[in-house]
Amino acid sequence: MKRGSLLPLGICLLALPLLAHQGKKHPPIEAAKAKVDKVNARYLKRIKPIFRKKCFDCHATAARLPWYAKIPGPKQLIRRDMREAKKHMDMRRDFPFAGHGTPLEDFDALEEILKDGSMPPLRYRIMHRGAALNGEEKEAILNWINASRPLLTIPGKEERKN
Numbered sequence: 220m221k222r223g224s225l226l227p228l229g230i231c232l233l234a235l236p237l238l239a240h241q242g243k244k245h246p247p248i249e250a251a252k253a254k255v256d257k258v259n260a261r262y263l264k265r266i267k268p269i270f271r272k273k274c275f276d277c278h279a280t281a282a283r284l285p286w287y288a289k290i291p292g293p294k295q296l297i298r299r300d301m302r303e304a305k306k307h308m309d310m311r312r313d314f315p316f317a318g319h320g321t322p323l324e325d326f327d328a329l330e331e332i333l334k335d336g337s338m339p340p341l342r343y344r345i346m347h348r349g350a351a352l353n354g355e356e357k358e359a360i361l362n363w364i365n366a367s368r369p370l371l372t373i374p375g376k377e378e379r380k381n
């Protein structure tokens with residue numbers, strides 16, 4: 220066979236996977252995506268306004284840096300906080316958050332900081348009055364997590380640490 224005649228065959232083979240999915244959606248993936256969208260819709264409505272006020276300075280894009288962010292010393296500390304926070308949990312593109320954790324791990328981590336009160340960090344709370352999460356906000360975040368967890372957990376595959 221001449222080389223040229225293999226080309227149409229090659230194109231057909233490459234097109235096969237595309238044809239296989241044409242017209243019909245992939246039901247399990249579609250269903251999973253709908254659930255994630257639902258979790259994000261609740262996030263946008265109830266949780267994002269809280270996080271924007273109290274977490275975005277480090278975990279997303281700071282609206283405005285404080286005056287002391289220009290002073291050598293504080294400047295490096297603030298930069299490091301902003302970098303580290305996003306490595307752990309990047310809230311810039313809503314839910315699911317980017318960062319090193321899976322959505323379920325992120326829920327665990329959020330529950331943890333709600334329990335121990337470690338976020339926002341003390342050094343931030345000292346400089347930003349009222350930045351700590353209040354009872355109402357903590358409850359809203361917990362309710363969102365509790366409503367979301369079952370949506371993102373595959374039945375029978377639940378692995379809770381506690």
Ligand code: HEC
Pocket residue numbers: 270273274275276277278299300301303304307308320328329332338339340343352
């Ligand atoms: C001053 C910057 C700063 C602010 C503001 C801040 N964080 Fe953080 N956050 C960090 C840093 C830095 C880390 C990573 C290192 C660490 O755990 O201290 C982190 C880690 C976390 C983690 C752990 C993630 C993981 O994968 O273990 C969670 C959860 C978290 N932050 C939630 C929040 C929430 C919720 C808010 C707002 C109520 C918030 N943070 C506000 C700096 C911040």
